[in-house]
Amino acid sequence: MLTAILSGDTPRSRILTVLLLAVLVCLAAAPFLFPGVRALETAATICIFIVLVASYDLLLGYTGIVSFAHTMFFGLGAYGVALASTHLGRSWGALLVGTASGAVAAAVLALLIGLFSLRVRAIFFAMITLAVASAVAVLVSQLFEITGGEDGLTYQIPRALTPAFRFGELFGVNLNGRIINYYLVFAASLVLFLLLLRIVNSPFGRVLQAIRENDFRAEAIGYRVVWYRTAATCLSAAVAALAGSLYAIWLRYVGPDTTLSFEIMLDILLMVVIGGMGTMYGAVLGAVIFVLAQNYLQSLMGVAAGAAEGLPVLPLLLDPNRWLMWLGILFILSVYFFPTGIVGRLRSGR
Amino acid sequence: MSDDVLRIEGLHTDIAQYHILEGVDLSVPRGAVTMLLGRNGVGKTTTLRTIMGHWAAKSGSITYDGQDITAWPTPARARAGIGFVPEDMGIFTDLTVEENMVLAAASGPLDATRLETVFAAFPPLRTFWKSEAGNLSGGQKQMLSIARAMAEERKLYLIDEPTKGLAPAIVSTMAGALRELKRAGASILLVEQNFAVAKALGDHAAVMDDGRIVWTGAMAELAADAGLQERLMGLSMEVTG
Numbered sequence: 001m002l003t004a005i006l007s008g009d010t011p012r013s014r015i016l017t018v019l020l021l022a023v024l025v026c027l028a029a030a031p032f033l034f035p036g037v038r039a040l041e042t043a044a045t046i047c048i049f050i051v052l053v054a055s056y057d058l059l060l061g062y063t064g065i066v067s068f069a070h071t072m073f074f075g076l077g078a079y080g081v082a083l084a085s086t087h088l089g090r091s092w093g094a095l096l097v098g099t100a101s102g103a104v105a106a107a108v109l110a111l112l113i114g115l116f117s118l119r120v121r122a123i124f125f126a127m128i129t130l131a132v133a134s135a136v137a138v139l140v141s142q143l144f145e146i147t148g149g150e151d152g153l154t155y156q157i158p159r160a161l162t163p164a165f166r167f168g169e170l171f172g173v174n175l176n177g178r179i180i181n182y183y184l185v186f187a188a189s190l191v192l193f194l195l196l197l198r199i200v201n202s203p204f205g206r207v208l209q210a211i212r213e214n215d216f217r218a219e220a221i222g223y224r225v226v227w228y229r230t231a232a233t234c235l236s237a238a239v240a241a242l243a244g245s246l247y248a249i250w251l252r253y254v255g256p257d258t259t260l261s262f263e264i265m266l267d268i269l270l271m272v273v274i275g276g277m278g279t280m281y282g283a284v285l286g287a288v289i290f291v292l293a294q295n296y297l298q299s300l301m302g303v304a305a306g307a308a309e310g311l312p313v314l315p316l317l318l319d320p321n322r323w324l325m326w327l328g329i330l331f332i333l334s335v336y337f338f339p340t341g342i343v344g345r346l347r348s349g350r
Numbered sequence: 351m352s353d354d355v356l357r358i359e360g361l362h363t364d365i366a367q368y369h370i371l372e373g374v375d376l377s378v379p380r381g382a383v384t385m386l387l388g389r390n391g392v393g394k395t396t397t398l399r400t401i402m403g404h405w406a407a408k409s410g411s412i413t414y415d416g417q418d419i420t421a422w423p424t425p426a427r428a429r430a431g432i433g434f435v436p437e438d439m440g441i442f443t444d445l446t447v448e449e450n451m452v453l454a455a456a457s458g459p460l461d462a463t464r465l466e467t468v469f470a471a472f473p474p475l476r477t478f479w480k481s482e483a484g485n486l487s488g489g490q491k492q493m494l495s496i497a498r499a500m501a502e503e504r505k506l507y508l509i510d511e512p513t514k515g516l517a518p519a520i521v522s523t524m525a526g527a528l529r530e531l532k533r534a535g536a537s538i539l540l541v542e543q544n545f546a547v548a549k550a551l552g553d554h555a556a557v558m559d560d561g562r563i564v565w566t567g568a569m570a571e572l573a574a575d576a577g578l579q580e581r582l583m584g585l586s587m588e589v590t591g
Contacts, residue, residue, distance in 0.1 A: 203452070203453075206445065206449050206452070206453055207453065209442065209444060209445060210442045210445065210453050212444075213442045213443065213444055213445075214440050214442060216404055216424075216440070217436070217440035217441075217442070218453075219403075219404075219423075219424040219425050219428070220402055220404070220424055220428055220434045220436070220440070221428055221453060221454055221456050221498070222425045222428035222429045222456035222457065223425055223453075223456060224423075224425045225425075278444075
């Protein structure tokens with residue numbers, strides 16, 4: 001049963017199984033295990049980034065395509081919800097319309113980019129995606145009457161998803177719409193992740209892996225490489241857009257910095273590499289480690305610096321303001337010690 | 351329909367600024383093994399790759415099974431029934447042997463009877479069915495490469511140096527499998543440097559030099575004439591065999 005849910009792609013490592021189960025339990029019970037606004041924000045961000053990173057891994061890890069437009073697709077989904085909610089008003093219908101339009105727009109744009117540039121060398125596709133993503137970011141910033149420009153858009157979502165909607169108490173935690181919103185994000189992320197797992201373990205996914213390894217050979221067997229690459233790009237873009245819609249529903253705000261920035265694109269790349277390319281579970285570990293580090297490393301260093309007070313040099317090194325430096329060192333070390341990513345290392349057992 | 355499954359006329363192929371094929375004329379009879387022979391670098395592999403569509407023909411025509419396929423994309427040629435076993439084997443090392451075979455049956459599910467034939471020809475593939483192809487030995491990888499071409503019914507097999515760099519025991523397994531393929535009535539265009547294998551399998555032979563076919567005839571005729579071999583290929587194949 002469980003193997004079927006995981007599409008036959010089990011973790012294949014005891015430590016990895018334990019880690020994944022721990023992540024699942026923590027995320028499933030986050031509102032009750034870690035009460036507080038910041039913890040819930042972190043848990044929701046982890047859920048959404050797991051889907052976003054996994055959808056990018058479908059491209060990079062499974063198909064061997066380097067794209068710099070993934071945040072653009074993420075942003076399309078987010079802006080879809082924001083614009084629909086702004087113009088159609090606070091309703092479930094607006095969320096659905098916005099989510100569907102964002103996903104369709106992302107898939108269509110990916111199709112156009114793919115058909116124009118996937119026939120040629122991979123580097124050309126990467127450059128095209130970079131150019132298109134930059135153009136869209138500028139466009140969003142310029143069309144402020146529609147998109148809110150650099151300020152972004154703030155909008156209302158159905159009351160049942162907001163903190164104002166209260167409906168009791170469980171295990172000492174006040175139940176409100178924010179918790180419903182969290183479980184909407186959690187459930188949708190879980191379904192999307194399992195869907196991606198199903199895709200990469202389907203015959204379609206095997207063809208993608210074959211193309212990644214030897215596209216000439218895949219063609220000689222009879223597979224239309226451009227068609228498969230374009231289909232993978234569209235699927236990946238649509239799922240990224242759905243993740244963007246979830247982010248927009250969770251935040252009730254979208255802006256260029258939160259959904260379209262190149263910084264997020266680099267974060268996604270790092271999460272894929274740290275977790276392990278070509279392993280969907282790598283997206284889970286990569287997203288968890290990265291988002292936790294982003295949210296808690298500074299605080300942790302503050303505590304460590306306090307504890308080290310009186311010692312030479314150490315408090316200076318552990319100064320919370322140096323958290324970005326330590327984040328960088330952490331990533332260099334993880335890439336050095338886990339060149340195949342954490343999941344690759346755990347699966348190889350070495 | 352013609353007795354030739356493949357007919358090439360005046361085929362020219364350029365790779366970058368180099369003229370590799372300079373007017374290849376070649377026929378591959380149906381249900382027979384045609385050996386494509388010649389010294390290194392004369393254009394044998396390029397001929398196979400041009401037939402498969404990996405390199406575009408600059409001019410000339412390729413007629414396969416009565417259809418002009420010169421402008422067809424590679425996947426269409428494969429789906430029309432041309433099986434290609436490249437020199438570098440081209441197996442997917444990250445996938446299992448099973449996944450490699452399933453992928454090779456591009457037009458539908460893998461046929462169980464056909465699979466049994468493959469297992470009979472290459473027993474190690476049954477043993478390592480669930481193993482990653484990257485973990486196989488060189489000989490086993492070559493077995494898988496040929497087995498993949500056998501995963502579906504093909505009207506023509508293009509096989510590029512299947513015994514290159516293999517141990518003698520594996521060479522004989524490979525030759526046995528190709529003999530079975532021939533007995534089943536397959537049409538094969540085979541590039542092979544091992545003369546013992548070429549002599550045992552070949553019905554016809556075509557010798558290339560400087561990007562064109564310089565001699566065609568029966569394999570037995572070439573095998574029996576050391577002087578002809580010397581003249582066409584610069585050495586007697588008996589020596590290399």
